[in-house]
Amino acid sequence: MKVQPMDQFSAELADEVRDAVYDGSASGYDKREEALFGDYPDPDLLRRTAGNIKQHTLEHLDTYLLQAEAKMRENGVQVHWAGDGDAGCEAVLRIMRDNGATRLVKSKSMATEEIHLTEFLEKHGIESLETDLGEFIVQIDKDHPSHIVKPIIHKNRGGIARSFEREGLGAYNDQPEVITRRAREYLRRKYLEAPVGLTGGNFLVAESGRLVLVTNEGNSRFCLAATDIHIAVVGIEKLLPRDRDLSLFLGLLGRSATGQQLTVYTEFISGPKAAKQPDGPKQMHVILLDNRRTEVLGTKCREILRCIRCGACLNVCPVYRQASGHAYRSVYPGPVGAVLSPLLAGNRFPELADLPKASSLCGACNEVCPVNIPIPDLLLRLRDRAKQEGVKSPGTPPLAAWSRLASQPTLWRAVMAGGKVMNHLPLEMLPVRALKDWQSARKLPKWRGGDFRRWIKKHKEAESARGGEA
Amino acid sequence: MSADREEILRRVKDAVGAIEHPADYPDWPDGLAVCDKRPLDDRWAAFCERLTAFHGMPLEKPEELAEYLKTFRYTHGYCDPELAGVLAPVLGPEFTLEETFERSRLDDYRFGITRARGAIAETGTLIVTDGQTSSRLGALAPWVHVACLRSDDIFRDTAEAAAALGDDPNVIWITGPSKTADVEGILIEGVHGPGVQVCLLLP
Numbered sequence: 001m002k003v004q005p006m007d008q009f010s011a012e013l014a015d016e017v018r019d020a021v022y023d024g025s026a027s028g029y030d031k032r033e034e035a036l037f038g039d040y041p042d043p044d045l046l047r048r049t050a051g052n053i054k055q056h057t058l059e060h061l062d063t064y065l066l067q068a069e070a071k072m073r074e075n076g077v078q079v080h081w082a083g084d085g086d087a088g089c090e091a092v093l094r095i096m097r098d099n100g101a102t103r104l105v106k107s108k109s110m111a112t113e114e115i116h117l118t119e120f121l122e123k124h125g126i127e128s129l130e131t132d133l134g135e136f137i138v139q140i141d142k143d144h145p146s147h148i149v150k151p152i153i154h155k156n157r158g159g160i161a162r163s164f165e166r167e168g169l170g171a172y173n174d175q176p177e178v179i180t181r182r183a184r185e186y187l188r189r190k191y192l193e194a195p196v197g198l199t200g201g202n203f204l205v206a207e208s209g210r211l212v213l214v215t216n217e218g219n220s221r222f223c224l225a226a227t228d229i230h231i232a233v234v235g236i237e238k239l240l241p242r243d244r245d246l247s248l249f250l251g252l253l254g255r256s257a258t259g260q261q262l263t264v265y266t267e268f269i270s271g272p273k274a275a276k277q278p279d280g281p282k283q284m285h286v287i288l289l290d291n292r293r294t295e296v297l298g299t300k301c302r303e304i305l306r307c308i309r310c311g312a313c314l315n316v317c318p319v320y321r322q323a324s325g326h327a328y329r330s331v332y333p334g335p336v337g338a339v340l341s342p343l344l345a346g347n348r349f350p351e352l353a354d355l356p357k358a359s360s361l362c363g364a365c366n367e368v369c370p371v372n373i374p375i376p377d378l379l380l381r382l383r384d385r386a387k388q389e390g391v392k393s394p395g396t397p398p399l400a401a402w403s404r405l406a407s408q409p410t411l412w413r414a415v416m417a418g419g420k421v422m423n424h425l426p427l428e429m430l431p432v433r434a435l436k437d438w439q440s441a442r443k444l445p446k447w448r449g450g451d452f453r454r455w456i457k458k459h460k461e462a463e464s465a466r467g468g469e470a
Numbered sequence: 471m472s473a474d475r476e477e478i479l480r481r482v483k484d485a486v487g488a489i490e491h492p493a494d495y496p497d498w499p500d501g502l503a504v505c506d507k508r509p510l511d512d513r514w515a516a517f518c519e520r521l522t523a524f525h526g527m528p529l530e531k532p533e534e535l536a537e538y539l540k541t542f543r544y545t546h547g548y549c550d551p552e553l554a555g556v557l558a559p560v561l562g563p564e565f566t567l568e569e570t571f572e573r574s575r576l577d578d579y580r581f582g583i584t585r586a587r588g589a590i591a592e593t594g595t596l597i598v599t600d601g602q603t604s605s606r607l608g609a610l611a612p613w614v615h616v617a618c619l620r621s622d623d624i625f626r627d628t629a630e631a632a633a634a635l636g637d638d639p640n641v642i643w644i645t646g647p648s649k650t651a652d653v654e655g656i657l658i659e660g661v662h663g664p665g666v667q668v669c670l671l672l673p
Contacts, residue, residue, distance in 0.1 A: 024655055039505035046503065052496040059492035062482045075639070081475035133661060134652035150652060157653055176653040180661055187662065188611065192573055210635065218610065218648035218663030224640070225606035226573070236478065241495065243635055247628040248503040261505070261593050262628070262645045265663070271639040274600035278571070279607045280640065290474075294481035298488065 006358045010323040011441035017154050021146070021324045024153040028315035031259025032368065039261070050252055051372030054306035057206075057239050058297060064206040064239045065288070071209030072286055075271040080287045085115030088233060091287045092117060092198070093124055095231055099283075101126075101195040104231075105187075107213070107220035108132040109200025110148060110309055111233045111289055113331045114344070117198075128198070129190055131219040133183050140167050146325030146333060149257045149311035154324050188222070197223030197281065201234035202308065203249060204286075207242045210270045211286065214253065214263035221265050230269070230281035235289050237297075237305040249308065252370035256310040296343045301378045304339045306371040313365035313375060319358050328355060335365035339378045350391040356382035398434070416449030423447050504627045506592045513591045513624040514671065520594025524646035525659065526667040532560040535616060535670055539565070539581060544614060547581035550604035553618055557583065571608040581614035582664075587641070588634075589619055589669065592627035595645045596669055599638040606640070615664035617644070620672050 010018075036043040057064055069079050080095075082088035088111075096104070104121075106128055112118070118128045118139070130139040134151035138144065141163050145151030152160070161174035169182045191197075199220050203212040211232055213220050224230055240249060246268075254260040273280030296305055314320045314334030325333030330341035330352060338359060342352040356379040365375040405412055423446055428439055486492065501507065510516045518528040529535050539545065539561075549557060549567035558567055571579070587599040596617045603609050609617070625631040635641055648663030659665050 020654070027655055049496055049498045049502060052493060053498075056493040056495045059486060059489050062479060062486050065479065065482060081472075081478055083474040083477050087474055131662065132652075133650050137652070150655075152652055160653060176656045177658050179653055180650060180658040184661060188576065191662075192576070208635070216648070217650050217661035219661070221606075221610055221642065222662045225610050236482070243632055244500075244629075247632045248498070251503045251505070251628060258651070260645070262595060262643060264645050264647070264649055266595075266643040266645075268635055268641040268643075269639065270637070273606075274639055277600040277603070277640070278605055279573075280600070288478070290478045290481070294478060294485055297482065298485035302485075 005354065005437070006319070006323050006327045007441055008437065009327040013324055013327075016156060017324060018322065020156055021154050022321050024147070024150055025315040025317075025321050028150070028258070028311065029368070032256050032312055032315070035255040035259040035261065039255070046248060046252060047370055047372045050248055050370055051306055053240070053245055053248070054308075054371050055303065057241055058237065058302060058305050061236065061239065061297065064241060065236060067206040068204055068209055068239055069288075071207065072270075075209045076284070077209065077271055078283065078285045080285060082287050082289045082291070085289075085291050088115045088287055088289045088291065089117050089120040092231055092233070093121065093126070095229070095285050096121075096126055096196060099195065099229055101229065103127040103129070103194045104196035104198050105129050105131050105191050105194040105223050105227065106135075107197070107199040107215060107223050108135050108151070109198070109233060110331065111200050111235050111291075112198070113145065115233075115289070115291060117233070129187075129194070131187050131191070131223060132215070132217060133180060133219075136183060136187065137163060140164075144326065144331075147311055147314055148309050148332070148334070148336075154326070187219070191222045191226035194223075194227055196229045196231060197227035198231045198233070199223060201232050201238050201286075202253065203240050203246065204234055204238045205240050205243050205246065208270060210243065210268050212246060212250075213267045213269065214250070214265065215267075216258070216260075216264045218265050221267060224267070224269070224281060225279045227280075228282055230272075230284045231287065232269075232285070233287045233289055235291075235293060237293050237307075249370075253308055253310055256312040256368065256370040292344045292346055295346070296340075299343070300381055301339060301343055303373050304336065304343065304375075304378055306373050307336050307340070308371060309336075310370055312368040312370065316364040316368045318360065318362065318364075323358070327358075330355075335359065335375045335379075336373075339375060339382060342382055350386075350389070353382070353386040353389075353391040356380075356386070413450070413453070416453070419447050419449040500629050501627075504592060504629055506627065510591050510626055513626065514621045516591040517589050517594060517624050517669075520591065521589075521596075521646075521667075521669060522594070524594050526594060526596075526646050526669060528669045528671070530671045532557055532670065535668065536561045536565070538668070539614070542580075544580035546578060547583065547612060547614070548579045548605065548608040549583040550585055550608075550618075552604070553583055553585065571605040571611075573607060576607065576611045579608070579612040581616060582608040582610070582612040583616040583618065583670075584609040586617035586619040586623070586669065587638075588623035588625055588631070590625045590628055590631045590643070593645055595628075595631075595643045596667070597625075597631065598642045598644065599636075600640040601638045610663050613660065613664060614666040614668060616668040616670050618670045618672050 157174040338355040551569040
């Protein structure tokens with residue numbers, strides 16, 4: 001993995017990409033605010049309750065997993081377990097081969113991105129086609145999603161129109177409506193040709209074994225109307241105890257993700273199609289995916305497993321807005337990604353240990369989170385872990401000298417006052433790599449060390465003089 | 471595979487077992503997530519208001535449906551066999567209602583008429599199920615979807631509807647037409663599913 005510090009990535013970002021990411025995330029934030037605060041006098045109460053329900057579920061996950069498994073089997077669902085990403089991919093491949101299937105249509109799923117399912121299936125001769133418009137465009141561009149909910153937030157219509165032209169989907173036309181219609185025409189044939197529909201899962205209810213999926217486009221519903229076999233890849237943290245919890249979580253998810261009371265299509269799927277229904281899967285498989293979630297469950301960062309993938313923390317984050325999702329070098333970008341990606345990386349933690357540092361800890365991500373994840377606290381815990389494990393982050397200058405200086409007040413004062421000499425030095429010429437990198441995108445402010453001490457001293461003198469007069 | 475199962479369950483048990491004070495399930499009132507707490511005497515009226523706000527189209531009479539479809543010359547469509555008997559005479563002779571959805575000709579159907587299991591007044595949502603919907607594709611692939619609803623089947627809010635999910639294997643809540651904002655955040659309706667979502671009140 002090429003390690004490029006986020007600030008450098010951000011500095012080199014094309015203006016049109018930065019504008020697209022900024023505008024897209026800012027509007028997402030505004031819509032969320034309107035939907036939540038317009039509808040509820042105290043949306044915080046909903047967030048806290050949802051967070052507590054999720055925390056409870058995680059801390060009793062053994063019970064709920066067994067309950068969900070038993071209920072799903074009772075409903076006629078074939079349940080599979082996958083300890084890691086490879087096992088998850090293998091499980092999908094096995095179901096495909098058992099049924100002689102060579103192609104599938106796929107609805108957007110972060111879990112399958114995480115385990116790189118599409119690449120795996122293609123290597124084994126299976127065509128896997130994304131049907132969400134944004135994900136479809138990502139796939140034909142051989143790109144990666146840069147946002148959890150809006151995968152092509154970094155693209156503009158011109159680029160998309162060129163991609164469609166290149167792929168033979170019509171002459172150049174950059175009208176969003178034309179782009180959408182062309183995808184509609186192309187993809188509806190593909191649904192009908194595929195024997196298998198593959199989805200993720202937004203929630204899995206333990207008491208009923210119900211898998212809940214939400215989409216606005218209706219692509220997952222089309223996958224499940226046209227194909228014979230449904231495979232769902234679901235992280236084990238997606239559980240909710242009861243059906244009753246759904247009204248709370250669905251309302252929070254829709255509002256937090258896209259500012260909607262409810263996503264257009266909310267599907268509650270508890271098994272293969274009904275006997276008299278002519279369309280839809282006759283087999284339903286659920287693959288319960290661990291892939292280091294149990295490892296996270298055993299750490300002091302387990303709160304991150306509450307995440308319902310709404311993307312609100314990305315939209316509000318000043319770092320995400322400037323840097324874009326690709327700066328995070330992993331499947332999960334933004335504040336949630338800065339916590340989750342290093343945790344899910346296993347022994348490759350050091351490669352992503354700089355992500356938790358790319359935050360001002362402003363706390364906005366925590367405030368907007370529909371399940372109230374204390375993301376800034378978790379970022380600090382991961383910074384601490386990196387320090388304890390002696391991980392060196394790229395781009396971080398050596399701070400040992402600074403640390404000695406800061407612990408000796410006399411020396412500190414002298415350096416503060418004497419540092420003014422820096423204003424007359426050509427700092428960009430100093431042969432310190434970290435300083436050079438840092439300065440490539442920034443300018444040091446003028447050194448003003450000692451000024452405040454002088455000011456406060458004078459101020460105090462003036463105060464006491466005035467006090468004397470009174 | 472079963473080795474994975476045992477291993478995952480063991481890891482979960484270990485992790486959960488080490489937690490000193492596992493969180494309790496919180497107490498929360500049923501109405502917590504309900505945003506519209508007005509008493510809804512007329513659920514159909516409330517539902518219509520919300521459905522319209524989300525660009526859906528409520529209609530009270532089949533004649534209105536006929537008029538709308540004729541405006542766009544949408545005269546060929548799919549219709550649930552149980553509804554065709556009632557609707558065909560009202561819609562008139564220029565309409566062709568197919569009672570089987572042929573997937574190979576999916577673009578021939580300009581509209582699909584199916585039964586709705588219910589609706590949710592609070593959110594303007596239609597509920598369709600395998601039990602009541604005669605064809606999943608018929609309710610999804612055509613440009614216009616007409617969901618036929620009985621006024622007794624309208625739930626007050628999402629909490630009430632979630633409590634009544636029942637044992638149908640495929641329950642779908644539909645709130646407005648299929649849509650996307652993937653391209654530059656611009657709203658486009660009619661992506662994979664219907665561009666027009668109609669709800670027709672059954673007598």
